[in-house]
Amino acid sequence: MNNHEPAIECHDLSISYRGQRVLDGFSMTVERGRIHALVGRNGAGKSTCFRIILGLEDRAGGTVEVDRASVGASVNGPALYPHLNARDNLRVHTLLLGLDDAEIDRVLGVVGLTGTGRKKVRSFSTGMRSRLALAVALLGGPRILLLDEPQNGLDPEGTVALRGLLRGYADAGGTVLISSHQLGEIARTADDITVLHDGRAAYSGSLDAFAPAGELESRFLDLTAIR
Ligand SMILES: Nc1ncnc2c1ncn2[C@@H]1O[C@H](COP(=O)(O)OP(=O)(O)OP(=O)(O)O)[C@@H](O)[C@H]1O
Structure with a gap:
């Protein structure tokens, strides 16, 4: 398009x-x-x-x-909280953005991180961090x-x-x-x-x-x- x-x-x-x-x-x-x-x-x-x-x-x-209100971004390396798991990293953003918890499940599914459970981001591989950074950028469906x-x-x-x-x-x-x-x-x-x-x-x-x-x-x- x-x-x-x-x-x-x-x-x-x-x-x-x-x-x-x-x-x-x-x-x-x-x-x-x-x-x-x-x-x-x-x-x-x-x-x-x-x-x-x-x-x-x-x-x-x-x-x-x-x-700028329509932009979702991941810049300068993933800005993630190492002591939190994937879901709680995303929850920090959904709370700030006023988004529903269902949005967390949606983006985790999109980036293939649904199964990471309680694992803290500090023990994520580089690729898992990239996926989570992408998930953060996708929250709320930016244009x-x-x-x-x-x-x-x-x-x-x-x-x-x-x-x-x-x-x-x-x-x-x-x-x-x-x-x-x-x-x-x-x-x-x-x-x-x-x-x-x-x-x-x-x-x-x-x-x-x-x-x-x-x-x-x-x-x-x-x-x-x-x-
Ligand atoms: N806050 C800053 N203070 C001082 N120098 C900076 C700052 N931000 C960027 N630079 C310098 O500006 C230049 C461009 O940096 P930038 O990170 O934008 O490059 P890049 O194209 O993204 O590089 P790479 O492909 O290596 O990630 C570099 O020389 C960098 O050291």
């Missing part, structure tokens, strides 16, 4: 940390009903960009247009999902399930902005791609127009080479 309606618009974003320019005129439009991948080398500024979109960075220049490296640590079954979940979500009119280093998975999942390099969007648009099948990695390496 795509009606070219923007769900997120970043215009001319800039931010520096301790004199180091991280974003420098970064612009990107994420369209409704699309899975949009934000890619870039380590330290390129992807998480920073996510934080700006969420309104968590007051030092940034430029503008962001997004309906926009912002997911920072959600595939981290997922097993093949989890990766396939995430792919299907994101596609179903976008097909139903939801919007997904996802950051990832796993270009093979991006090639299978994304409709659009933005390559963040040197603080700017070196490319932003349809994935098909960016790279033919099988050439995403080489195109990415070409575009982000340090010259």
Whole structure:
């Protein structure tokens, strides 16, 4: 589904940390009903960009247009309570959001964590943490999902399930902005791609127009080479 309606618009974003320019005129439009991948080398500024979109960075220049009340997010590694189990982690959020307990069961089922019972998050594997972070982002059925490296640590079954979940979500009119280093998975999942390099969007648009099948990695390496 795509009606070219923007769900997120970043215009001319800039931010520096301790004199180091991280974003420098970064612009990107994420369209409704699309899975949009934000890619870039380590330290390129992807998480920073996510934080700006969420309104968590007051030092940034430029503008962001997004309906923040419609966003579910997992940014900068899962923010989870290690001494609580999965259900109680989610309950912290449902209480804050005024959601019913049934919503906890729904998202646990969606991410495949229904059977974790009393197990505390501190003894979760990386993939289980990623699943729980995704569950937090899904609470309340947001119309926009912002997911920072959600595939981290997922097993093949989890990766396939995430792919299907994101596609179903976008097909139903939801919007997904996802950051990832796993270009093979991006090639299978994304409709659009933005390559963040040197603080700017070196490319932003349809994935098909960016790279033919099988050439995403080489195109990415070409575009982000340090010259
Ligand atoms: N709060 C901060 N204070 C100082 N420097 C910061 C802060 N946040 C980010 N940076 C710096 O900004 C740059 C971009 O960081 P960011 O985490 O956005 O990159 P990224 O593209 O998400 O990287 P990765 O792919 O490695 O996760 C890095 O050099 C980082 O050290």
